[in-house]
Amino acid sequence: MRRDTIRMAKKMESDSSASAATAAPRRPRRPADAAAKIVEMAGQMVKYARKGVDPYLDIPVRALSNVSFDEKKRIIEMGDATQKRSLFNLGQAKKFMQSMLIASFCNELAGAGKTASIRQVYYRAKHTIAGTNEKTFNDQSESDPIIEDLEVALDALREELHIYASNRGSMVGPLVFVDSGDTIDAARLGSGGYSIPSIVEPDVIQFKKCGAKFVLHVEKDTVWRRFVEDKFWVKYKCILMHGQGQPPRGVRRLLHRLHNELHLPVYTLLDNDPWGYYIYSVIKQGSINLAYESRRMAVPDAKFLGVSSFGLKDDVKITLDKTDISRAKQIMKYPWFKDKRPWQREVQKMLSNGFKMEVEALINKHLTYLTEEYLPMKLKDRKQWLD
Numbered sequence: 001m002r003r004d005t006i007r008m009a010k011k012m013e014s015d016s017s018a019s020a021a022t023a024a025p026r027r028p029r030r031p032a033d034a035a036a037k038i039v040e041m042a043g044q045m046v047k048y049a050r051k052g053v054d055p056y057l058d059i060p061v062r063a064l065s066n067v068s069f070d071e072k073k074r075i076i077e078m079g080d081a082t083q084k085r086s087l088f089n090l091g092q093a094k095k096f097m098q099s100m101l102i103a104s105f106c107n108e109l110a111g112a113g114k115t116a117s118i119r120q121v122y123y124r125a126k127h128t129i130a131g132t133n134e135k136t137f138n139d140q141s142e143s144d145p146i147i148e149d150l151e152v153a154l155d156a157l158r159e160e161l162h163i164y165a166s167n168r169g170s171m172v173g174p175l176v177f178v179d180s181g182d183t184i185d186a187a188r189l190g191s192g193g194y195s196i197p198s199i200v201e202p203d204v205i206q207f208k209k210c211g212a213k214f215v216l217h218v219e220k221d222t223v224w225r226r227f228v229e230d231k232f233w234v235k236y237k238c239i240l241m242h243g244q245g246q247p248p249r250g251v252r253r254l255l256h257r258l259h260n261e262l263h264l265p266v267y268t269l270l271d272n273d274p275w276g277y278y279i280y281s282v283i284k285q286g287s288i289n290l291a292y293e294s295r296r297m298a299v300p301d302a303k304f305l306g307v308s309s310f311g312l313k314d315d316v317k318i319t320l321d322k323t324d325i326s327r328a329k330q331i332m333k334y335p336w337f338k339d340k341r342p343w344q345r346e347v348q349k350m351l352s353n354g355f356k357m358e359v360e361a362l363i364n365k366h367l368t369y370l371t372e373e374y375l376p377m378k379l380k381d382r383k384q385w386l387d
Helices: 002-022 032-050 093-112 118-125 140-154 221-229 232-236 249-262 274-285 291-297 322-332 341-353 359-364 369-380
Strands: 056-060 067-070 075-078 082-086 170-172 175-179 182-185 205-210 214-218 238-242 266-269 303-306
Touching: 032 093, 032 140, 056 093, 056 140, 075 291, 082 093, 093 118, 093 140, 118 140, 140 291, 170 221, 205 249, 214 221, 214 232, 214 249, 221 232, 221 238, 221 359, 221 369, 232 238, 232 369, 238 249, 249 266, 249 274, 249 291, 266 274, 274 322, 274 341, 303 369, 322 341, 359 369
Parallel strands: 214 238, 214 266, 266 303
Antiparallel strands: 056 082, 067 075, 170 238, 175 182, 175 205
């Protein structure tokens, strides 16, 4: 295993120039920084080996203990704590080898100008270690965290390493952009809209023309379809998005870009439950698990338009269970919520109501109540917004 690992590092170092020169990619490349960092890392491993030093990687710790809330930036950030992952440590050797395997494949992708899914990365890196019956990876639950470790160690988005996840989320609205060389008008894509990919970096997606006044992000595609069918985005000149519940990284990154590059306000319409509050928190401040990417994904100026706990009728209520209550109390203690009186009142009101409510429940009044009355009222009355 050790000889193969060092051989792999040497191959990454020596192949980088040749692959860059011979590749003829069909699509735009990711930023060169990530590929250069991989080669630099491989070169360092080779230097360690030649000096007779145990090769090692410094991996930033991805845990709550190494995460803090920056009040000035208003985002969750990762701290400076790291853990050493070395080749000659029996308990760390396999993870070290796995890290080098996946880094090698990312370097290969960069050289060819190709991308691969996280599932494909797992299969590409999986094989039997020569002279043993042991597999490099037993299942994908081993390879996914290694990808995240490399992201943090290299300070690069997964997408910059040429790795993507499946599409989740859709978008429609007055926005013209280029996706991998193809010009797309998001206002002319029918009822299905534009399927938001995992990779939405500037070298893949370039904004050309925008007629929107704001972005409205709703929690689920069922709510999104209600707004699309009622042509809400046409009347209010907005970009309408959803992330199928907890928004994936591609959706969050696109929200960040729309806000920061096109200066569009981001408004959210989410379920009145602890999970809806959490989704808003992730969009606004970033997530604990991906704290190292908050600066490229979080939208600190995002606003919560609803559904609020105040003024709800219990005709279509869903009773809070023990998990809901525990989660709500946990959210109230988040540093970015605990000192905000409006949010404390909001969550406390839900707890005192004893029930939660989905956005779809507002249709109980009448089919178009959500798009023709509720949200227009919310847009007009900024005092009802939560920050």
